[in-house]
Amino acid sequence: MKKPGVFGTLDPFLETGPILGRKVANTGFLRFLLAADPFESYHFFLSDKPLRDSLTGLLTDLAPDIAGRGGFALMDRRELPARLAATDYACFHQSDCILNPTHIARLRNAYSPRLFPITGPIHSLSYPDYPAAFLRHLWAGATPQDCIIATSRAGQTAVEAFFAHLRQAYNLPDTPGPSLRHIPLGLDPEALDTPLPTAPAASDAKLALRRKLGLPEKRALILVLGRISHSSKMDVLPLIRALARLFDEGQPRDSVALVLAGWAEEGDDFPQSLVDLSAKVGLSTCLELRPGERRKAELLSACDLFVSIADNPQETFGLTLLEAQAACLPVIASDYDGYRDLVAHGVTGLLVPTLGPNPGCPAPTEADDMPDDFIDQLAPLLFDNQYHLLLAQRTAVDAPALASALRTLLSDPGLRQRLGAAGRQRVAAGFLWPQVIARHLELWDELTSLPGPDI
Helix, strand or coil, X not given: CCEEEEEEECCCCCCCCCCCXXXXXXXXXXXXXXXXXXXXXXXXXXXXXXXXXXXXXXHHHHCHHHHHCCCEEEEEHHHHHHHHHHCCEEEEECCCCCCCHHHHHHHHHHHCCCCCCEEEECCCCCCCCHHHHHHCXXXXXXXXXXXXXXXXXXXXXXXXXXXXXXXXXXXXXXXXXXXXXXXXXXXXXXXXXXXXXXXXXXXXXXXXXXXXXXXXCCCEEEEEECCCCCCCCEXXXXXXXHHHHHHHHCCCHHHEEEEEEECCCCCCCHHHHHHHHHHHCCCEEEEEECCCHHHHHHHHHHCCEEEECECCCCCCCCHHHHHHHHCCCCEEEECCCCHHHHCCECCCEEEECEECCCCCCCCCCHHHCCCXXXXXXXXXXXXXXXXXXXXXXXXXXXXHHXXXXXXXXXXXXXXXXXXXXXXXXXXXXXXXHHHHHHHXXXXXXXXXXXXXXXX
């Protein structure tokens, strides 16, 4: 049953270019919102005509039934005041909470006959200009209908800390601001279609996949899947060190191999340098650059366990961890940021401690004689990748603990199967896009029902 009212946004949600978690999440959200089709129509207010023209074709392909009934309207943003005055909007939802929610709220307060919810999710929160962006959320026109959606508990805590700091620094203790709610990202239910490892034909299928992909047939395969970047994703060196430690303890070098897969820029020599470094400790590494969706699914099905040891503060959620668990892979992950929400330690995988600074940590070396907050002072003058690398270098994954986790899972195929099966059950219970969309609909209903101020 459709809700009365219209869905509005200033964002296209569908983006091209390098594969980033934000883009994957936004595409999934729109795809499954339109699959549920809960609203009478969907209004997109976009900045230029070429963008409107390209999105028209994409939406028609994505949701032909909605397009066929005339349910999409793509308009110039200059039409917003008139449309807000004449249209019963159920909500405005942005693909990011940073850029435009407060601007929409000002227009809503000025032109709309009623207060409708304005929402948007967090993505990465670690950019140096974001505190100024969150300051815009604290203003007299904020209403109970305004809400930031945190995709992880760590992200929610970070945004709460932003607001607490801003209120104190700018003496804004009573200034209205948005509420926060926790709703995770999700996966396509088709991600659960991989046969269970205990199925009779599973081992034969895995062997056939390994032959097709050119992967070692008889080794335990460890998959690392994600953006291959030490400055914006993770440092793979602790994994190499941990496996070298196992080799020194007697783990046969020919019993395990690493599959390193993900996005890297054309011509970037960093991925190959990791392969070369692995070879120096006797670790065989297979490099898979920019795999498509089918290839990625095949890699997940062909491997035995999944490792993601994020140490970078831009990692707020971790979609690849859900993808691995949906494919029944046990996960070894860093006990860090949003990863803590996704892996149940000892149930669906193992979390490895991270070592890092407390607030006020000293500068990297005594000889530098720099203040404790030197990174924050430098941040506005640096490229994002430089800034994030400096931050990430203050955090490390506990390599001995990582070696222990690897030893546990490499030595116990039965445990790997049990953790993998539990991981799939956990994803199925709460991390699928239809469930996530349902939670958004419930949130919009809740926000709509709240009494609002006289604007």
